[in-house]
Amino acid sequence: MRDLVSEREYAERCWAALRRMVAGARENVAIGEHTWGDRYTAERLGFYLKTLARDMGEEGDNPPFFGVIAYGAADSGAGEHSRQTYYLGRRHISDAIGRPPMVIDWRAPVSAAFYQASAVEPRGIETRRRFGWSGQTLTSFEDERLSAGEQADSKLVRREIERARVGPMRDIVATIQPEQDTLVRTDLDVSVCVQGAPGTGKTAVGLHRAAYLLYAHRSRLTRNGVLVLGPNRAFLHYISAVLPTLGEVDVEQTTIEQLLDREVRATDTHAAASVKHDVRMADVLRKAVYARIGRPSRPVVVSDESYKWRVNHHEFAQMVVEAEADATTYLTGRERVIARIVAALQRQAEARGQNCNGVWQRRMSRAVTPDVEAVWPQLKADEVLAEVLSDPSAAADGILTADEQDAIRWPRSRKAKSARWTAADAVLLDEVSALLERGPTYGHVIVDEAQDLSPMQCRAIARRSEHSSLTVLGDLAQGTAAWAATDWLTQLGHLGKPTAEIVALSTGYRVPAAVVELANRLLASLDVDVPPTTSFRSDGELTITRVDDLPAAVVESVQRALAQEGSVGVIATDHELPALTEALKTAGINVVAADGDGRVTVVPASLAKGLEYDHVIAVEPADIVASEPHGLNRLYVVLTRAVSRLDVLHQRPLPSELS
Numbered sequence: 207m208r209d210l211v212s213e214r215e216y217a218e219r220c221w222a223a224l225r226r227m228v229a230g231a232r233e234n235v236a237i238g239e240h241t242w243g244d245r246y247t248a249e250r251l252g253f254y255l256k257t258l259a260r261d262m263g264e265e266g267d268n269p270p271f272f273g274v275i276a277y278g279a280a281d282s283g284a285g286e287h288s289r290q291t292y293y294l295g296r297r298h299i300s301d302a303i304g305r306p307p308m309v310i311d312w313r314a315p316v317s318a319a320f321y322q323a324s325a326v327e328p329r330g331i332e333t334r335r336r337f338g339w340s341g342q343t344l345t346s347f348e349d350e351r352l353s354a355g356e357q358a359d360s361k362l363v364r365r366e367i368e369r370a371r372v373g374p375m376r377d378i379v380a381t382i383q384p385e386q387d388t389l390v391r392t393d394l395d396v397s398v399c400v401q402g403a404p405g406t407g408k409t410a411v412g413l414h415r416a417a418y419l420l421y422a423h424r425s426r427l428t429r430n431g432v433l434v435l436g437p438n439r440a441f442l443h444y445i446s447a448v449l450p451t452l453g454e455v456d457v458e459q460t461t462i463e464q465l466l467d468r469e470v471r472a473t474d475t476h477a478a479a480s481v482k483h484d485v486r487m488a489d490v491l492r493k494a495v496y497a498r499i500g501r502p503s504r505p506v507v508v509s510d511e512s513y514k515w516r517v518n519h520h521e522f523a524q525m526v527v528e529a530e531a532d533a534t535t536y537l538t539g540r541e542r543v544i545a546r547i548v549a550a551l552q553r554q555a556e557a558r559g560q561n562c563n564g565v566w567q568r569r570m571s572r573a574v575t576p577d578v579e580a581v582w583p584q585l586k587a588d589e590v591l592a593e594v595l596s597d598p599s600a601a602a603d604g605i606l607t608a609d610e611q612d613a614i615r616w617p618r619s620r621k622a623k624s625a626r627w628t629a630a631d632a633v634l635l636d637e638v639s640a641l642l643e644r645g646p647t648y649g650h651v652i653v654d655e656a657q658d659l660s661p662m663q664c665r666a667i668a669r670r671s672e673h674s675s676l677t678v679l680g681d682l683a684q685g686t687a688a689w690a691a692t693d694w695l696t697q698l699g700h701l702g703k704p705t706a707e708i709v710a711l712s713t714g715y716r717v718p719a720a721v722v723e724l725a726n727r728l729l730a731s732l733d734v735d736v737p738p739t740t741s742f743r744s745d746g747e748l749t750i751t752r753v754d755d756l757p758a759a760v761v762e763s764v765q766r767a768l769a770q771e772g773s774v775g776v777i778a779t780d781h782e783l784p785a786l787t788e789a790l791k792t793a794g795i796n797v798v799a800a801d802g803d804g805r806v807t808v809v810p811a812s813l814a815k816g817l818e819y820d821h822v823i824a825v826e827p828a829d830i831v832a833s834e835p836h837g838l839n840r841l842y843v844v845l846t847r848a849v850s851r852l853d854v855l856h857q858r859p860l861p862s863e864l865s
Contacts, residue, residue, distance in 0.1 A: 207276060207333055207349065214344050220270035220293075220308050221342070223301040268451060269339045271295040271309045272380035275320050276333045294320055296379055297453045311453075312379045313421040321387035325350070325357035336362045336380070367715050368743060370772030370820045370850070373803055374447040378410045381715075389709060390414045394423045394650065397706035399678040399694050403739035404725065404846030405714030408679045409816060412652045413445060415677050417452040419650055430649035430674070434459040435667065437655040440800035440809075441816040458648075462663050465670075468632035476688065477613040482630035483660030483689050485700060486605050488637060494594045494601035495536050495641045499582050501526065506547055506577045508570060513558065515551040515570075522547070526581055537643045540582045547574045587638040592616075592625050633662045640669050649674050653701070655815055656680040658687040661700045668702030676703050682734035684815060684843045686836045692734050712737045716818060716849045718746020724852070724864065725845045731838055731863050739846075747851040750864075756782070756825060756857055757789035763823045763853045764795055764806055770851075772820025774806045777844045779833045782825060783808055815843050822848035828858040838863065 278290035402408025533539025798804035831837035
């Protein structure tokens, strides 16, 4: 294997090749802007190439390679490495067409051995080498001679995992663990559910799986795309840099609310929201839609010049019954009835020698539509839902109780034409729209924090992945929604993937042992069955302090935290945040909101899920617990946002579970 000097020389050659690739990408952009034909293609290819050139040009914190595997003797000088030696990086690097690549993409099949090989099962690898970098400078490496049975706890991996982090989430390609790699490389046709304890990297696994699937199945996924669903905008901002760093920019990342694309202008009561998110609403809405279909009481008669074509009402009724039984959607069934009537008329006309061309068929379709409309009316989702909420009884009797119907019933003063929809209504409108006609689907969907999805939200996602696979990520212990799942089998049923493989990750790589031990005390009081978290790390600092003045104590704690490396997150209930923010600003400390970039972030406990900070200041745990029905789950989330140090500040007695 090369020595450090030779490895640095090879790194410089890789940088040079990378710069040539950047220049080529930029040249292609310049040429393409003048030669691409249609505007859509030009915009898409232009966006891709510009993003590629930008990402490849930002060498900064992403070195050209992070590891190398050697299957046989490698050249010890600065010349070409043997074909049995493979350098691995975030993206493929080549210095000339037709020559072996200088760096292999981490997603390539040969790269799997780097992550999976061990001294017990070396997979033919003689030596695995990991590299340490400081910016663009190669500083060190460490070797494991796997074929000789030598394997040790990697200091470089541990250093990377424990490294202080400020700003958005970064990729983990250099530190992917074997159990994570297995999940990342799961085949496209397989749906998988990851029950991941805090810090186990479940979100990173999902994002890296998206990048891997796009690499391995690009032609299939280009048609329908990949969708990543996160719990809120702050979370999406936090993960936004990962996929572009891995070379993937054409992935839709959004929330379930944004996906449904409805303007929310009203708020439900807790009781109303709970009923609307209940899976029984699917039956209510289906009943409301299909109750509109009647039975014909008269024949269809159409004048055609000197002829009259006729479908008697019994035949018409049979067509309606058959279409209702066979149709996948309401409007498909309606069109099928029209088509069958026209076909019956066409048979009569052709028997009389009539020329039944396309113009004739379209004219007949228009002629019979009023008869079909009387039996199978055209519907709009907004009108259907407004009718259900104005008077639920017709559709909900036998499905919802009287009290549940009252909870969702609109007041008499509310008008359907000026409906102000709630977030729960948006989910119901999506359900009705899907009953009427099919919507778009994706090639693969990745759902994070899936334990907090309601059954009706799950159905909306299931429709968008009906013929594809899902990656479901979550932690039952972190369920905080009123309808939070308590077991994965039920949730996967709502998501349309009841046979998905469930895998538990319980080793926390980002949460230190001191924090894990405190958070694990809460598990016994949560209504879920999950294994306790074990920490990969023996470091970490935990302080629990009772104080008289919370704002002053928070300022002091932040000032101490700023003397060390890394990000700082102040997490408290919504009503405490204004006073804490004001105290920090008065002390001259620059703070940002949860979706901003800065060293000190002030975060409502309700938005902390999925985020992480080197130093977390958790304020008044008793208030966090008392603020909502799933308060203990929320506190579990808050405590496990810390990846190095955790300060717990309180005036009130701590919850008994922590005492």
